[in-house]
Amino acid sequence: MEKQECLTRLSDLVGHISAMHYEINEEWKRQCDANGYELRNLNKIQVRDLSSDWTENSAEPYRKFLYSQDLDRFSPHICAGLKIRYRIKMYNSIYSKISKYISGRESGKVAVRKCLNDIFGIRAIVDADLTFEEIREFIEPRHEHIRCHNSSKARENQIYVATHIYIEGEDRRLFPWELQIWLQKDEASNYVSHEAYKQDYTRWEPVLGR
Numbered sequence: 001m002e003k004q005e006c007l008t009r010l011s012d013l014v015g016h017i018s019a020m021h022y023e024i025n026e027e028w029k030r031q032c033d034a035n036g037y038e039l040r041n042l043n044k045i046q047v048r049d050l051s052s053d054w055t056e057n058s059a060e061p062y063r064k065f066l067y068s069q070d071l072d073r074f075s076p077h078i079c080a081g082l083k084i085r086y087r088i089k090m091y092n093s094i095y096s097k098i099s100k101y102i103s104g105r106e107s108g109k110v111a112v113r114k115c116l117n118d119i120f121g122i123r124a125i126v127d128a129d130l131t132f133e134e135i136r137e138f139i140e141p142r143h144e145h146i147r148c149h150n151s152s153k154a155r156e157n158q159i160y161v162a163t164h165i166y167i168e169g170e171d172r173r174l175f176p177w178e179l180q181i182w183l184q185k186d187e188a189s190n191y192v193s194h195e196a197y198k199q200d201y202t203r204w205e206p207v208l209g210r
Contacts, residue, residue: 001081006128007138014143016078021167024069025174039173047101047115071135083125106127116165127184135163145169160193161186
């Protein structure tokens, strides 16, 4: 696929996921209101201040709520030329990530919205040779309430190369979603790096039929 076509398809995908994020989270807010649960600004809560009760009563209900939603909304038009998978982060993976932020150099002094920014994640693998700068310069001006991050890292003998796009939405009380963009040439090494270092307990589901 040519670069320009690939960038256009990725931009369409970001717009599609942003619309999903809004629609599904509007339902989440309605359910919270109906159950008398008050959502809080996740930018004002730090990881170090979390209790197990908060995680049980906030992150875990949201994770379970996502399982009740139709997340396989990726039409052939949206998927054309892209290899797409998605997953909901598992319970133990959420706790593992919180623990890493508490024991890491930040000592938990990080907003919950930054830490738990991938409870729902989508991965798109593309065959065009795109750089992070090309993706960011094309995507960010075209969409509101999203953020591109160069997540490429070298860890000992492993290399992880990816652009992560965070679908944040306007409401700071809601969990962001994460879109990972991998290049096809990095797919094999990225899987090795994920398995060795991220310890992601979650199975990434392929979008059916694609």
